[in-house]
Amino acid sequence: MDPAITGDTNMETILVLAHTEADGSLAKPALEAIAASRNITGTLIVGLIGADTQKAANQIAGCGAAKFLTVTGPEFSQPRYATDAAAAEAIAKAAAATIIIVPHTSRWGRVAAGVAARLSGRADTHVTGISATGITRWYYRQRMEAQMTRTQRPWLIAIDPGCTVPLECAAGTATTTPVAVTVSSRTQVTGIKAPEARQQTIRPDAKLLFVAGAGWTKKQADGATHVPEAAEIILGFLNASKSSLGSSKSLVDISGEGQAVLPFMSHLNQIGQTGSTPRHAKGLSTCCHGEEPHTVGWRFVNERRAISLDPNCGWARGKADVLYVADAFAVMRKVTALLAAK
């Protein structure tokens, strides 16, 4: 961190914390966090937590870390507050870290602030950039962007996945230093619940985000609603294109109000002010309406196109690169047919 900003002439001790995956490797967000740490001048230490950590340490043996600290054991394979916080706290103390960087996954998001509190430090989460002069993060649900720094140490920074190019480094045989942690928990993780494959509409790694608006459930040109047909068209496109489904709040709220709606749509699909702001290379919105704040769901989508019958649609004008003034039912049916024919 730039001494001119921090007022501190000492080098930072940077600890990057990561969990191992079920196969013992490190996932992309962890590699992104290590890459992000290179923007700060200091000594890098990597802390690994999981059932077995050697494979992960070997995977990043050439990352330039001065030390690999590990907390290992079957109890640390489960994403759970008590064990994750205890492991992170122990490693941070062993490292005497001044800056701690974690990927803002659901697992680290659950404990990041709690860990900082245990270390008498502070945490900043949902960080989108780390530089020599501080961090970048958004406020008011992605409606304003701040650049900031802080004097408190340790400073835990949780960086959002997809904001940094992942680390590429040589694998090898890393020497690890185990850190002992004794902790118990009254919570047991019992599994993951996911929709059936055909109903799984959220695909974070998809190139395209398909956004469905409430217009799909409204009366069409013939004066009637066509919700089952809309569901068939949308699901057909999602399965043919392997894109991820986002939804406007209004469409999701209709689901909660018990009206006939798209059966695969839930609050998990919601993007925007009270939903997520996913990162995808491209976004195609259909039957969406509204101005800010609804359009913040687009914030991190690079190329955007929209289909709407309203040429003045606030969702699209000034927000999308191309607006097709057309009937989304007709267009998407043909798009899916063309994709299926390929």
Place this chain on the structure above:
Amino acid sequence: MSLTYQIVVCGSLVPDPLQTLEPVTTTAGPALKNETMLPAVLDPWAGHALFEAAYLAKNNPGSKVYFVSLAPKAKLQQVMMTVAQKAGFELIAIDGPASGFTEAADVANALADTIKTIPGLDMSKLLVFGGWESASRGAGATMQLVGEKLGITDQFQGVDQITVAADGSFEILERVEGGKHQASKCAGAPAVLGWATGNLPEPPNNPQIGMANMRTIMPALQKAKPAKIAAEGVTFASVALPKQQRQTKIVKDMSADDIAKEIIAWIQQ
């Protein structure tokens, strides 16, 4: 076995999402332009937490819901006019800023210190609810910090469902990546639950509940203690609205076939 809970819901106010927000710089740091004039609403995820708390309390007779809120009390009073009609609770108000630019640690300290003063607080019955993130700071930090201050290490974030078993244990569904939920079983209270949207629709206004709540809300607002909330140690180099205006190409009078072909070509680029 009869289960009763003390459910403490933490929640604050945010500007009405339909308002245009613009950052300004003040001597105390960044703020929103005309912040005191902006209409406020209950933070959406805190709202879900409150509705889930009321539902849980209703299904476990003898349980009680407390709503602990740190916000400017004049605005809190306005928002309570609506919120109080939706769920039964006892308000415990703390007078302070609801700005997104304040420190989560300061807010959490004020909330936790207040929770500790609830008469008859029983940790074996305590469930601390709140939104997993706010629509202001959006850090997902406050609930964790409140839990740490209260010594609660069974914490869950992005909760969409709690199912209580007869033995007092409960299953929690937390949001994880890829539109999935992680299922966990916790032995019982105390626990901290940072709610996502949950499964319940927003309750309709019920004037009877509102009348009952208002009898305690006004005294609670009058008794609201001021809290010192700041952002010590933080330096904001800039706070700005994103440059988001795009030159949108409007395509009219193109057939569905041609649009479809163009979209396919674009997707596959």
